[in-house]
Amino acid sequence: MGLSTPSPSGERTSRWRWLWILPRLAFILFVGGVALLLWTSDRADKEERRATLISDMLWLEQNLRFHLTRNEELLGRIDLAHTTNAAGFESFARTMFGFESGLRQLIWLDADGTVRLAHPITMDPSLVGDAGEAVPSRQSFLLARSLGKPVYGKAYPYFTNDWQFEVHVPVSREGRVVGVAVGVYRIRDLLGDSVPWWLAERYRISIVEDSGKVLGTRSKVESAVTDEGYQVGFDPPGWGLALHAVPYHAPRPVASILLSASLIVLAMVVLWSLWILRRHAVRRQAVEEQLRQEYAFRKAMEDSLDTGMRARNLDGEIIYVNPAFCRMVGWPAAELIGRRPPMPYWADDHLDETRAIHDRVLAGEGPGEGFELKFKRRNGEVIDVLIHEAPLIDAHGKHFGWMGSMVDITERKQASERARQQQDHLQSTARLVAMGEMASSIAHELNQPLAAISSYCTGAANMLRNDSPPAEVVPALDKAVEQAKRAGQVIRRIYSLARHSNDRFELISLGEHIDAALALMETDIRNRGIRINLDIQAQALIEGDPVLLEQALFNLFRNAVESMRDTAPDQRQISVALACADHYARLTIADQGCGIDASVADKLFDPLFTTKAEGMGMGLAICRSVVENHRGRLSFEANPEGGTMFHILLPLAAT
Numbered sequence: 001m002g003l004s005t006p007s008p009s010g011e012r013t014s015r016w017r018w019l020w021i022l023p024r025l026a027f028i029l030f031v032g033g034v035a036l037l038l039w040t041s042d043r044a045d046k047e048e049r050r051a052t053l054i055s056d057m058l059w060l061e062q063n064l065r066f067h068l069t070r071n072e073e074l075l076g077r078i079d080l081a082h083t084t085n086a087a088g089f090e091s092f093a094r095t096m097f098g099f100e101s102g103l104r105q106l107i108w109l110d111a112d113g114t115v116r117l118a119h120p121i122t123m124d125p126s127l128v129g130d131a132g133e134a135v136p137s138r139q140s141f142l143l144a145r146s147l148g149k150p151v152y153g154k155a156y157p158y159f160t161n162d163w164q165f166e167v168h169v170p171v172s173r174e175g176r177v178v179g180v181a182v183g184v185y186r187i188r189d190l191l192g193d194s195v196p197w198w199l200a201e202r203y204r205i206s207i208v209e210d211s212g213k214v215l216g217t218r219s220k221v222e223s224a225v226t227d228e229g230y231q232v233g234f235d236p237p238g239w240g241l242a243l244h245a246v247p248y249h250a251p252r253p254v255a256s257i258l259l260s261a262s263l264i265v266l267a268m269v270v271l272w273s274l275w276i277l278r279r280h281a282v283r284r285q286a287v288e289e290q291l292r293q294e295y296a297f298r299k300a301m302e303d304s305l306d307t308g309m310r311a312r313n314l315d316g317e318i319i320y321v322n323p324a325f326c327r328m329v330g331w332p333a334a335e336l337i338g339r340r341p342p343m344p345y346w347a348d349d350h351l352d353e354t355r356a357i358h359d360r361v362l363a364g365e366g367p368g369e370g371f372e373l374k375f376k377r378r379n380g381e382v383i384d385v386l387i388h389e390a391p392l393i394d395a396h397g398k399h400f401g402w403m404g405s406m407v408d409i410t411e412r413k414q415a416s417e418r419a420r421q422q423q424d425h426l427q428s429t430a431r432l433v434a435m436g437e438m439a440s441s442i443a444h445e446l447n448q449p450l451a452a453i454s455s456y457c458t459g460a461a462n463m464l465r466n467d468s469p470p471a472e473v474v475p476a477l478d479k480a481v482e483q484a485k486r487a488g489q490v491i492r493r494i495y496s497l498a499r500h501s502n503d504r505f506e507l508i509s510l511g512e513h514i515d516a517a518l519a520l521m522e523t524d525i526r527n528r529g530i531r532i533n534l535d536i537q538a539q540a541l542i543e544g545d546p547v548l549l550e551q552a553l554f555n556l557f558r559n560a561v562e563s564m565r566d567t568a569p570d571q572r573q574i575s576v577a578l579a580c581a582d583h584y585a586r587l588t589i590a591d592q593g594c595g596i597d598a599s600v601a602d603k604l605f606d607p608l609f610t611t612k613a614e615g616m617g618m619g620l621a622i623c624r625s626v627v628e629n630h631r632g633r634l635s636f637e638a639n640p641e642g643g644t645m646f647h648i649l650l651p652l653a654a655t
Contacts, residue, residue: 023274030270034263041256046228049247053230056199057245061232064194068167068237071101072150075169075181083108083179086117093119096183102193104164105184111177113141136166136182144168145177152237155187155215163187163207163215165237185237187216203245210240308385308406311392316341316362319401328385328408330378347374347382361389361402372409383410445551445622448520449487456480489547505630507653508549510540510585511578517553518576524561531573540578540585543653544630552626555619556589556646562612563593563643571642585650592643596636604636 074096082088093106108117115136140153145168153166164186171179187207195205195218204219208231229246302309308325312318317340321333329336329345336343346354354373360366370388377383385406392401460476518525518532525532557574564572575590596604603609605624610617627634632650639645 027271027274031267034267038260050228053245053247057230057232057243060195060199061243067102067194071103071183072167072169075183076171078171078181080178083117089117090119102185102190103183104186104189107136107182109141109180109182111179113138140166140168141180144170144180154239155241191216191218203247206244207234208242208244310404311401313401325406329375345375347376350374383408384413385409445490446487449483452483453480490551505543505545507541507543508546510542511536513546513550514553514576517550517557520554521557521561528561529569529572530561530564533573533575535577538578538580540580541653542585542650548626552623555623559619560589560591563591566594567592580652583652585652587648588645590639590643590645592639592641595638596644
């Protein structure tokens with residue numbers, strides 16, 4: 001497992017990662033603030049509504065108190081003249097009922113508590129509920145008369161769902177109670193007369209007992225109520241009665257709902273925006289990290305390149321160079337970037353040529369296959385560079401400059417020059433070797449005919465000294481002439497062979513020239529007692545030079561004869577076999593001589609190499625050249641019966 005080292009970018013990312021907490025914390029605080037604002041607003045509204053409720057109830061309680069007190073005063077001022085007859089009493093009662101006093105019945109009791117007058121006169125006890133006692137209340141009468149001030153009685157039911165109470169107001173004249181005026185309030189009517197409409201639209205107002213039983217309700221709106229009610233004591237009636245008000249459940253204002261919904265929507269939008277922004281930032285960080293790694297990888301590649309890179313804009317100004325280019329020319333990047341032609345690395349002796357190719361490249365007409373130039377290093381050294389220019393295309397496909405890659409080919413050029421010089425030297429040497437080989441070949445091949453000419457001429461001279469008849473001398477001289485002609489042919493053929501000329505090729509029978517070559521060796525073969533075994537199984541017609549082929553066969557026969565110098569006489573034989581197969585003629589010359597040592601086998605065909613003390617080392621080399629010049633092949637192998645077997649493979653002529 002390899003060790004990994006945290007990258008600087010990764011450390012920076014970890015260091016600033018806490019910044020991502022700020023948006024989350026800000027969003028949480030924002031949502032909390034919005035919720036707190038809504039809660040505070042709702043709380044303030046509730047408190048305001050409760051304060052209004054309390055204020056309204058206190059006002060209502062004071063208003064009722066004002067009405068009751070006023071009625072007490074009016075009842076206490078009843079004129080005794082009104083109590084003497086029913087008509088006057090009824091008139092007074094109607095006056096009391098006329099200004100929404102809440103009174104529904106007026107009763108006049110004398111000082112003994114006896115009912116004298118009543119309006120309306122309904123006094124049926126059956127109409128009073130179970131809690132009722134005598135109407136009007138005897139207890140309240142006695143208490144009011146004894147105290148001398150108004151006394152309110154306990155509420156009691158009237159009919160089924162209606163409750164009422166009495167107020168006993170003692171009437172005094174000259175310090176003596178002459179009667180008691182009893183006002184009967186019906187709670188439902190009292191609330192209907194005393195509670196204004198606007199208050200009834202806000203609250204459901206009830207008068208309740210200590211046990212919570214509702215005695216009367218004033219409600220103008222049929223709607224649900226909230227649980228937040230308010231209760232205040234109903235005094236002076238007393239007897240545990242209380243005013244209870246419950247606000248109606250009022251729908252929240254549309255503006256408030258819209259505002260709350262807007263805040264929630266905005267919070268969700270902010271959250272969604274933060275999520276999108278964070279995802280975008282994470283992707284951007286990943287892409288930036290990938291780009292940094294890619295840039296570092298490419299920078300490492302550029303720094304490790306030996307190829308110089310140079311970028312120019314369309315005006316020819318250098319905008320980028322890599323380290324390899326700086327090393328190549330010797331100028332740092334800071335001194336090259338921003339430079340315009342002529343560049344400091346242009347060779348002084350090639351300014352015009354460099355300027356011309358520079359202008360061609362900027363015009364888009366530079367050589368596509370690259371071009372060579374001479375640059376100058378900062379130390380003055382001139383180098384050869386191979387440049388390839390390519391257009392620079394930005395991300396929008398716009399051509400904005402040229403990028404050149406340069407390779408220092410100075411050593412390559414020098415090596416090529418040295419190779420050329422060596423090739424010239426080798427060619428000169430090859431010519432000299434060829435000339436030497438040709439001279440050696442001529443000397444080697446002329447040796448035999450010249451020796452024959454010398455022998456024939458010597459013999460003819462001896463016969464002339466011995467006065468031999470001309471008829472005996474002429475044949476020797478004819479043979480000398482023939483050998484002289486043969487020497488001339490050998491010289492021309494070897495010259496043609498050196499020039500690789502095929503002008504002398506003709507259709508020849510290989511078997512006939514085998515016989516001719518053996519005929520030339522007839523004297524040596526006979527003198528050495530060598531047997532010749534011929535196995536000519538086919539008529540091999542080939543295209544070639546008869547003289548050279550005959551000369552090559554002569555050399556091979558002569559080598560075979562000379563190799564059996566130390567061979568026992570009864571074993572001296574040369575086997576010659578000729579066969580045709582697969583469009584080739586195969587000739588085998590096998591001797592039973594001394595053979596070829598394996599240590600010299602690889603150099604057997606080399607020019608000037610020989611194993612003979614008197615040899616020139618050109619015979620087999622010439623034979624191989626002649627055979628190969630006829631598109632054939634010369635090879636050898638050891639003879640299983642002793643000696644050596646040479647094989648000649650020549651293509652048959654097309655017939």
